[in-house]
Amino acid sequence: MAEASRSQPIGIFDSGLGGLTVAKEIFRLLPNEDVIYFGDTGRYPYGPRSKDIVVEFSRQNTRFLLEQGVKMIVVACNTASALALSVIKQDCDVDMLGVTKPGALSAVKATRNGKIGVIGTTGTISSDIYAKEIGELDSKIKVFSLACPLFVHLVEEGYLNKPASKLIAEDYLAPFCTNGVDTLVLGCTHYPLLKEVIREVLGDRVVLIDSAEETAQTVYQHLMSTNILREKTTDVLHKFYVSDLPDRFHQVARHFLGDKITNVIRIDITKY
Ligand code: DGL
Numbered sequence: 001m002a003e004a005s006r007s008q009p010i011g012i013f014d015s016g017l018g019g020l021t022v023a024k025e026i027f028r029l030l031p032n033e034d035v036i037y038f039g040d041t042g043r044y045p046y047g048p049r050s051k052d053i054v055v056e057f058s059r060q061n062t063r064f065l066l067e068q069g070v071k072m073i074v075v076a077c078n079t080a081s082a083l084a085l086s087v088i089k090q091d092c093d094v095d096m097l098g099v100t101k102p103g104a105l106s107a108v109k110a111t112r113n114g115k116i117g118v119i120g121t122t123g124t125i126s127s128d129i130y131a132k133e134i135g136e137l138d139s140k141i142k143v144f145s146l147a148c149p150l151f152v153h154l155v156e157e158g159y160l161n162k163p164a165s166k167l168i169a170e171d172y173l174a175p176f177c178t179n180g181v182d183t184l185v186l187g188c189t190h191y192p193l194l195k196e197v198i199r200e201v202l203g204d205r206v207v208l209i210d211s212a213e214e215t216a217q218t219v220y221q222h223l224m225s226t227n228i229l230r231e232k233t234t235d236v237l238h239k240f241y242v243s244d245l246p247d248r249f250h251q252v253a254r255h256f257l258g259d260k261i262t263n264v265i266r267i268d269i270t271k272y
Contacts, residue, residue: 004071004094006230009034009237010219011070011094013061016044016242017249018152018189019076020256022099025216026074027238030223032230035238036068040269042243046079047121047149047188054123058084062092063272064241070094071228074219078103078188078211079121082129095222100124102218103185103211104133110207111141111183117176117206118145120187121152130187144179148172148191155190158255161197169194169201176202185209193255243269 010030012023016039023037038061040046046054058080065073073096075081081098089096107116107130118130125147134143150168159165176184184206186192192210199208223229242249246264253261 004226004228006071006228008069008071008228009036009239011036011038011065011068011073012076013038013040013058013065013073013080014076014189015039015046015057015079016041017252017256018155020253021189021192021210022074022076022212022215024257025212026219029216029220030229032233032236033223034230034236036065036070036241037238038064038241038267038269039249040243041249042269045121045152046077047123047152049079049123051083051123051127054080054083055087058088060269060272062088062096064267064269066093067272068239072097072219072222074215075099076189076215079123082120082124082127095226097215097218097222099189099211099215100129100187101133102214103187103209104130104137106209106211106214107183107185108134108137108141110209113180113182114138114141115179115181115183116141116143117179117181117184118143118187119148119151119172119184119191120145122147122149124187130185144175144181146172146175148188151194152188152190155193155255156252158252160193160255165194165197166200169197173198173201176206181206183207183209185211187211240264241267243267
């Protein structure tokens with residue numbers, strides 16, 4: 001593994017924009033770090049794709065970020081964390097962290113009755129990654145998993161608080177109203193933006209776990225323990241790259257970051 005230094009940026013990749021929920025937490029918790037974000041908008045969505053394809057795409061994303069000189073890589077996409085991370089990290093030159101382990105850890109800390117629900121894309125749910133990660137932390141916990149693919153599209157279209165979103169959420173989440181879970185992992189980059197609707201459907205008795213916050217904590221701890229945390233700097237630079245036209249990224253990024261992003265560069269990811 002290559003020697004990393006404090007001044008190098010942190011690399012983050014996602015299938016598109018959703019990983020900005022993770023980037024936002026990293027910006028907040030690690031204000032001195034430069035970040036290079038790659039959103040694979042040209043090949044989004046990853047959720048319904050096969051493992052082989054997600055591994056191949058993630059490998060190219062990783063090569064691109066390595067070429068930018070990152071000191072570590074955060075796989076902000078749940079689907080890529082679930083299907084590709086364990087394969088790619090084996091021969092990666094820098095440390096790689098995903099979002100599923102931190103999400104599982106938060107859920108285990110939060111549950112009081114040992115019943116945890118997990119929602120995610122078809123790829124994430126069919127991999128059973130959260131049940132495995134939770135089981136490793138506490139084998140007595142019961143996990144109820146469910147794919148909610150339409151949620152991603154609702155967020156992409158800006159349907160965050162509309163009656164249609166509530167109807168779809170009621171339909172998807174009906175099992176969680178009766179199976180007794182007291183904690184629900186929002187196991188997809190986009191779902192934290194539907195928190196309000198999900199809370200309306202499930203009520204306050206169910207704790208919603210947003211893996212973005214715990215992931216940022218994990219990144220912080222990792223940088224501390226490996227002595228590559230950048231503690232002070234005068235100018236912080238965040239760079240954003242995408243694999244399709246940047247215009248839509250500009251528009252939708254606002255939902256995720258709350259801020260406008262201007263410096264988005266398009267690259268040809270298939271070259272990596
Ligand atoms: N980023 C994906 C995830 O967290 C959601 C969007 C997609 O399907 O690519 O699983």
